[in-house]
Amino acid sequence: MQIPDALVDEMLKAKRVAALTGAGISAESGIPTFRGAGGLWEGYPVEKVATVEGFAEDPALVWRFYDERRVNMRNARPNLAHKILAELEKHYDMWVITQNIDGLHREAGSKNVIELHGNIWRVKCTLCDYHGENRETPLSEIPPKCPKCGALLRPDVVWFGEPVNGVEKAFRIAKESDVFFSIGTSALVHPAASLPFIAKDYGATVVEINPQRTPVSVIADFIIREKATVALDALFRELYKHKK
Ligand code: APR
Numbered sequence: 174m175q176i177p178d179a180l181v182d183e184m185l186k187a188k189r190v191a192a193l194t195g196a197g198i199s200a201e202s203g204i205p206t207f208r209g210a211g212g213l214w215e216g217y218p219v220e221k222v223a224t225v226e227g228f229a230e231d232p233a234l235v236w237r238f239y240d241e242r243r244v245n246m247r248n249a250r251p252n253l254a255h256k257i258l259a260e261l262e263k264h265y266d267m268w269v270i271t272q273n274i275d276g277l278h279r280e281a282g283s284k285n286v287i288e289l290h291g292n293i294w295r296v297k298c299t300l301c302d303y304h305g306e307n308r309e310t311p312l313s314e315i316p317p318k319c320p321k322c323g324a325l326l327r328p329d330v331v332w333f334g335e336p337v338n339g340v341e342k343a344f345r346i347a348k349e350s351d352v353f354f355s356i357g358t359s360a361l362v363h364p365a366a367s368l369p370f371i372a373k374d375y376g377a378t379v380v381e382i383n384p385q386r387t388p389v390s391v392i393a394d395f396i397i398r399e400k401a402t403v404a405l406d407a408l409f410r411e412l413y414k415h416k417k
Contacts, residue, residue, distance in 0.1 A: 184352060195358025199277055201401065208359050208361070222235050225335065239330075244311050252401075254405045269285065274290050287338065287342060352378045357401050360389045370392060
């Protein structure tokens with residue numbers, strides 16, 4: 174595939190680069206996306222498994238949902254797209270702002286990562302201040318209990334209606350970036366979905382990488398209708414030719 178020369182020029186000039194990523198970037202690591210045919214939300218009522226109210230009503234149901242996702246994710250490894258974004262940290266003031274909870278950006282080596290929606294491998298207590306990592310798959314106890322106080326643990330992820338993590342920093346990064354990528358997200362869930370629009374308003378070149386059209390397509394300066402691995406590989410090869 175061909176990367177437009179004008180995009181390569183923008184990347185060669187850029188100092189601050191950011192990427193908003195969504196489930197699509199991890200699809201090629203074998204993790205299902207949420208929306209569309211076969212998407213995760215097709216089989217599960219969102220309000221039952223991804224809200225505080227749903228958890229209060231039936232914590233075991235919510236934990237079974239997350240346990241199943243954790244089992245499906247445990248063998249997933251970062252793909253070329255995650256790795257290229259990590260590599261770009263060597264060349265740019267680079268930030269990854271992800272909606273994904275799979276931890277694959279950090280595993281790929283990215284250090285500047287904001288996990289807006291939390292991380293499926295972390296847990297926190299519903300009562301005390303305990304929070305920690307838990308990689309047991311499948312869980313031996315559902316719902317799991319706090320090792321400190323015995324109360325219910327919950328996944329350290331952000332559910333619908335809850336404030337997202339690091340939102341102020343994410344907005345600041347969007348405002349300050351020279352090139353802002355929107356990769357593998359349907360750009361429907363706010364506030365994450367606002368970030369490409371903020372970046373554009375503040376003068377960034379906005380690049381969408383997604384096989385499908387999204388609301389970001391309307392304002393994107395460049396649109397690459399390819400899978401994330403294919404598009405980022407092609408872009409990185411072009412940059413490498415220029416030794417950036
Ligand atoms: N490369 C790039 N994009 C892809 C690929 C791929 N290989 N495969 C699929 N996509 C695109 C789809 O076209 C779609 O636009 O990824 C997008 C996935 O969209 P969603 O399933 O809606 O995932 P996401 O945007 O991350 O959802 C946002 O919604 O329910 C919540 O909390 C959940 O963080 C999630 C948020």
